[in-house]
Amino acid sequence: MTDFTKTKALFQIPEGMIYLNGNSLGPMPKSAPDRILDFMHNEWATDLIKGWNTKGWFMQTNTLGDRIGALVGAEEDSIVVGDTLSIKIFQAVAACLALRPDRKVILSDNGNFPTDLYMVEGLLKLKEAGYDLRTPNPDDVMEQITDEVACVMLTEVDYRTGRKHDMKAIIDKAHAHGALVVWDLAHSAGAIPVDLSGCDTDFAAGCTYKFLNGGPGAPAFIYVAPRLIADVEPALSGWYGHAAPFDFDLNYRPMPNKIDRMRIGTPSIASFAILEAAMDAWDGVDMQALRARSIELMTLFVGEVEARCPGLTLAGPRDMNARGSHVSFRFEHGYPCMQALIAKKVIGDFRAPDIMRFGITPLFLDEDDIRGAVDILSDILKNETWKEERFQTRSAVT
Amino acid sequence: MTDFTKTKALFQIPEGMIYLNGNSLGPMPKSAPDRILDFMHNEWATDLIKGWNTKGWFMQTNTLGDRIGALVGAEEDSIVVGDTLSIKIFQAVAACLALRPDRKVILSDNGNFPTDLYMVEGLLKLKEAGYDLRTPNPDDVMEQITDEVACVMLTEVDYRTGRKHDMKAIIDKAHAHGALVVWDLAHSAGAIPVDLSGCDTDFAAGCTYKFLNGGPGAPAFIYVAPRLIADVEPALSGWYGHAAPFDFDLNYRPMPNKIDRMRIGTPSIASFAILEAAMDAWDGVDMQALRARSIELMTLFVGEVEARCPGLTLAGPRDMNARGSHVSFRFEHGYPCMQALIAKKVIGDFRAPDIMRFGITPLFLDEDDIRGAVDILSDILKNETWKEERFQTRSAVT
Secondary structure, three states: OOOHHHHHOOEEOOOOOEEOOOOOOOOEEOOHHHHHHHHHHHHHHHHHHHHHHHOOHHHHHHHHHHHHHHHOOOOOOOEEEOOOHHHHHHHHHHHHHHHOOOOOEEEOOOOOOHHHHHHHHHHHHHOOOOOEEEOOOHHHOHHHOOOOEEEEEEEOEOOOOOEEOOHHHHHHHHHHOOOEEEEEOOOOOOOOOOOOOOOOOOEEEEEOOOOOOOOOOOOEEEEEOHHHHOOOOOOOOOHHHEOOHHHOOOOOOEOOOOHHHHOOOOOOHHHHHHHHHHHHOOOOOOHHHHHHHHHHHHHHHHHHHHHHOOOOEEEOOOOHHHEOOEEEEEOOOHHHHHHHHHHOOEEOEEEOOOEEEEEOOOOOOOHHHHHHHHHHHHHHHHOOHHHOHHHOOOOOOO | OOOHHHHHOOEEOOOOOEEOOOOOOOOEEOOHHHHHHHHHHHHHHHHHHHHHHHOOHHHHHHHHHHHHHHHOOOOOOOEEEOOOHHHHHHHHHHHHHHHOOOOOEEEOOOOOOHHHHHHHHHHHHHOOOOOEEEOOOHHHOHHHOOOOEEEEEEEOEOOOOOEEOOHHHHHHHHHHOOOEEEEEOOOOOOOOOOOOOOOOOOEEEEEOOOOOOOOOOOOEEEEEOHHHHOOOOOOOOOHHHEOOHHHOOOOOOEOOOOHHHHOOOOOOHHHHHHHHHHHHOOOOOOHHHHHHHHHHHHHHHHHHHHHHOOOOEEEOOOOHHHEOOEEEEEOOOHHHHHHHHHHOOEEOEEEOOOEEEEEOOOOOOOHHHHHHHHHHHHHHHHOOHHHOHHHOOOOOOO
């Protein structure tokens, strides 16, 4: 049984802060500074170039991939870490189009995180004309899966509302129509149980700076089903994915039948060291227990807000089983209200036009945090603190 | 006047080691551990999500880009940092092809670092058929620049031999034929003076883990000429390059007329912190003085090896002005000989089939290092130490 009072002690949360933004950037694991210092002093400084062998740097893409894989139901050797989520999405969708050359439709939805759509836009400009990127409402995705579709590309959990797609149902329908599916797990990995293998997933990608707590801009990951990998032609074909990277052949040959072919260029080993410390916090965490705890805390939060915070309306489904692990409320004064909350050290974030977003991360949140946050929110609303001029100006980065 | 005894003191070199591999992975700047700890404790842990604003994380792509730009003769606001060199090369070549839609030839050479060729291979598979990637001998590049060529893509300094292309002459001829040029500065940035602006460069990309000492897998950078940037359509169109990334539009609009459009996904801020420390070591370093010192040390090294190490033959030009800042020798027993050297704490590396490679990095090397390395090399050759069985087996990563 996972003890969430123990996991809370693993993270550095500033004194007096209630951090409800672990869905955007996770807090620092207390062990991370020692781990990165160990890398600096006892790996880079001492081993220098030899570190690629002696310290296992070269294969950390895979060893870290397997640790993430354990949280998302992936087979061993089916995930590598590196690059950014945008790049990993590009790789996955490019692979789908190459595997379905006669189909010209990419089906996404208008709740997808925009960068996924942008990356596909860029990809389609590179390809010959005639492709069609469709972005219906999330609820209409199922009915738009047809024999025309090469690739369904979706983010499982909506970054704004928290609404969760039914992964298995979508994959089943897509496969019945001969389409492939790419899942963006940005708001899933470390947030909810994911069963990539059990759902017969084709491709998935995610980031490690949100629920996995790898630090700002921590590396992304990509999953390719073992049954597909031998046929995947990497579009971003870098030396790190070559069959024999140190032969320095002039022609690309992907690493045979291995996820390694999805590696591209030389990855940041410092960011891997920090991610290792972050993954240590997941040792022994049962994802079903995490989910139960997340639902418990989300239910408490929604109940308290609805009882004490007039004007705020729940966004996304009321059924907690149909959500990821963040809760959002629509409020017309959402932006200044969130600024007022942040000034009181309750950290959530705002997504245009009117969404106040709160990450519910059981690894380091408990009932006291939830109730404490609603106390402050309720107080801000009661006193209309959000009307203060200092909360009205928008900063460039929100 | 740059004082290279002072810069040497800025780097952590293990006791008794002579490190001639700064062209592959630079040593750790002594200030880097404190800088990364400061990031961990006083940025990530304290500011959490707010750090994107309060600590300037969001624009470190550009502030670091400008610091690198100062070493390679770039205009302000013409370089951003992030991703890997493979990705940055892909972006640059894709941009060239979009700017020259009627031309179907990419001209490189067979001395280019293979990943650059691999990335173009992948790009051409995505594009409609009909493209031709040509890889003549380096000496034949000039004569193959014709009106058919969309893009000349070259690494300025050959990663094996150290031979340097004439950047200005190639750009001039390419421009006369209406072609664009992409330079890979992997073995140039921090190694030799580069005058991107003065040479009328179109695109360039480089890495920061070699001569710039940013650590294993440190971020790459890309340069786009200010006169071109408004017309560059990013093929890897991520949210970090969007005109208004926090508007979360469903459609991509590149940051208008700014190098920021070459940013893709969320970059590793930890790796930026380390790179900042590495760039501090370059403050006040005059690149002409560095070049003079590099030539002095390379001349000494070649002279000593040729006088005392029979069997080794200089690879690449004898004229030091026609080289980058590493020196290579061909030797049929190069692999075991390099292993024997490494066992004696003289660190160079080996590139198949027979090249022993030595980085000459004035920031942290002096005459004593050079002579000391040749003493040990000469001893190994004299005693045929390299014949020992332990030096014969090749490791996976060389």
